Amino acid sequence: MSQPLRAMIYGVTGYTGRLIARHAVDRGLKPVLAGRNREAVAALAGELDCPAVSFSVQQPAQIAEQLQGFSAVLNCAGPFSQTAQPMMDACLATETDYLDITGEIDVIQWAAARGERARQSEVALIPAVGFDVVPSDCLAAMLADRISDARVLQLAFSSSGGLSPGTAKTMVESLPGGGRVRIDGEIRHVPTAWKTMEIPFRHGAQWGMTIPWGDVASAYYSTGIPNIEVYAAAPRNQIAWLRRLKFLLPLLAWKPLQNMAKRHIGRTVKGPSDAQRESTRSSLWGRVSNDQGKSISATLETLSGYHLTALTAVAALERTLARQVPRGFSTASQAFGKEFILSFPDTDIRWE
Numbered sequence: 079m080s081q082p083l084r085a086m087i088y089g090v091t092g093y094t095g096r097l098i099a100r101h102a103v104d105r106g107l108k109p110v111l112a113g114r115n116r117e118a119v120a121a122l123a124g125e126l127d128c129p130a131v132s133f134s135v136q137q138p139a140q141i142a143e144q145l146q147g148f149s150a151v152l153n154c155a156g157p158f159s160q161t162a163q164p165m166m167d168a169c170l171a172t173e174t175d176y177l178d179i180t181g182e183i184d185v186i187q188w189a190a191a192r193g194e195r196a197r198q199s200e201v202a203l204i205p206a207v208g209f210d211v212v213p214s215d216c217l218a219a220m221l222a223d224r225i226s227d228a229r230v231l232q233l234a235f236s237s238s239g240g241l242s243p244g245t246a247k248t249m250v251e252s253l254p255g256g257g258r259v260r261i262d263g264e265i266r267h268v269p270t271a272w273k274t275m276e277i278p279f280r281h282g283a284q285w286g287m288t289i290p291w292g293d294v295a296s297a298y299y300s301t302g303i304p305n306i307e308v309y310a311a312a313p314r315n316q317i318a319w320l321r322r323l324k325f326l327l328p329l330l331a332w333k334p335l336q337n338m339a340k341r342h343i344g345r346t347v348k349g350p351s352d353a354q355r356e357s358t359r360s361s362l363w364g365r366v367s368n369d370q371g372k373s374i375s376a377t378l379e380t381l382s383g384y385h386l387t388a389l390t391a392v393a394a395l396e397r398t399l400a401r402q403v404p405r406g407f408s409t410a411s412q413a414f415g416k417e418f419i420l421s422f423p424d425t426d427i428r429w430e
Contacts, residue, residue: 089155141168181210186295193407208387219416222301228366236311
């Protein structure tokens with residue numbers, strides 16, 4: 079008799095991890111809930127009637143001891159710059175499929191670099207299965223399908239409702255590094271708010287600025303397009319303020335200052351309320367173009383970021399447990415299909 083499939087969700091005491099754990103149980107899963115804070119993990123596990131385990135993610139060998147016998151782990155513990163690499167390496171050692179909800183370029187690149195080893199070990203590595211970057215990655219793949227020789231991909235999103243503590247801490251980590259885009263196939267560092275443009279979202283035009291979003295990494299693997307820019311909607315005065323302060327942002331790389339900012343976030347940022355998640359929406363826009371000047375664009379409307387992340391992450395985990403995903407590294411659109419995003423409620427694409 080074969081062993082039952084076992085799933086672990088790590089990082090369940092964070093804002094997004096709790097949402098995902100609750101949705102997984104609502105879907106009929108009974109994952110092992112895990113994290114670093116023993117008491118907090120045990121409390122949530124007791125509420126959801128799930129098994130619980132507590133461990134840190136500093137050393138792959140120690141993580142591997144905890145992952146023995148698991149089919150898949152969904153990593154929700156950010157910043158993923160600190161948790162993803164040791165967790166991936168432990169998954170490769172134990173032949174456990176790995177997923178996470180990162181939006182960090184480096185994490186996606188780390189997964190891609192381990193792709194061949196993962197394929198040989200029959201392990202799936204699928205980073206970024208939340209709002210970062212499922213809707214934008216699927217949109218990119220659908221756009222690229224319309225122009226096979228596209229050379230430029232531009233993506234943009236507008237999402238309201240506030241940030242979780244984990245997202246805010248990740249932003250503090252990334253601000254000193256400025257922006258990043260992909261030029262001629264290579265990821266390049268650029269200044270903060272390097273480019274701006276007025277973005278024709280479906281609900282109306284908004285100004286946006288380039289940001290170092292995960293699609294700069296993932297969309298290249300999904301589409302093969304060598305030039306990629308990602309924009310976030312922002313008021314023009316905020317863009318101007320960031321540009322004026324860009325020379326001061328590298329100071330945040332100083333660890334004591336960064337730690338102080340993170341402690342302040344931990345005390346003051348609580349994440350969107352249930353009502354905010356249910357009442358807000360996310361809007362995306364994308365355009366591809368080729369060297370002959372041909373272009374096509376589309377808008378995508380979907381749920382609020384954290385609401386969508388809970389749905390997409392659990393759906394990704396279910397498909398991974400069912401072995402419906404390729405072995406090795408995959409982006410969301412590669413693993414689940416470019417129309418994966420359209421399977422979720424209140425989500426549709428409109429071609430321009």
